[in-house]
Amino acid sequence: MDAANTSSAVYTVQATGLNLWYGDFQALRDVTIRVKPGIITALIGPSGCGKTTLLRCFNRINERYGNVTTTGEITILGKNIYDRDVSLSTLRKSIGMVFQRPNPLPISIYENILFGVRAHTPRRAFNRRQRDEMVEAALRNVQLWDEVKDRLRHRGTDLTLEQQQKLCIARLLPLKPQVILMDEPCSALDAEGTERIEELLDTLCRDYTILMVTHNMAQARRASHECIFMLLGRIIEHGSTLDVFLRPQQAETAMYVSGHYG
DSSP, X not given: OOOOOOTTOOOSEEEEXXXXXXXXXXXXXXXXXXXXXXXXXXXXXXXXXXHHHHHHHTTTGGGGGSXXXXXXXXXXXXXXXXXXXXXXXXXXXXXXXXXXXXXXXSSBHHHHHHXXXXXXXXXXXXOHHHHHHHHHHHHHHTTOHHHHTTOTTSBGGGSOHHHHHHHHHHHHGGGOOSXXXXXXXXXXXXXXXXXXHHXXXXXXXXXXXXXXXXXXXXXXXXXXSEEEEEETTEEEEEEEHHHHHHSOSSHHHHHHHTTXXX
């Protein structure tokens, strides 16, 4: 992909001086990054470097695990997500997350799509026609409508893994998130499924800011516009994907993308 022209873009996500501890273990160290809209940003680095921890900071999901201490600041669309007036429910509505393994609910495809909406809006907020339109729009946006339109009442867990992952992405869309976080979204898929999910992400990034953790260097190079390389909880390098892979500025980055460790 060619990096988008974002010289005058407003940053969607910013972290400044971010530190995080699990008990006595410091997982993130003075992380400062700026993430642009309209592109896919990949978080890369060896296992245990802090990629997933950083990703989970953006919707504060790390706090579910207990014994977590965070300092520094994260702003999303100009709002510090650690401010006292921030509702976690509203935050997680605005910042959707897709996990490594598809996790559709054991209910119908139709109800999977509406699950988040039902959880975040008053009962009977939408009539049947509006709900039907919402389901169709979400499934069309993830290129799944034609495959499932005749079995919307079938369980989401009966779909193929690729279809399940698309369903999990579609489930986020009726909530109109501004940011979508993806933690190894293709790790459970075969090569063909991975290719189709990557094609889907290229379409979705026009409307959503996407941050994606991946261990797959080929995927990072193919599917992202910018890369953030992490090592031992620190940001080592952040730049266009082509620069990070072909013209790295740091020796550690050069060693990692060339396969010398990780």
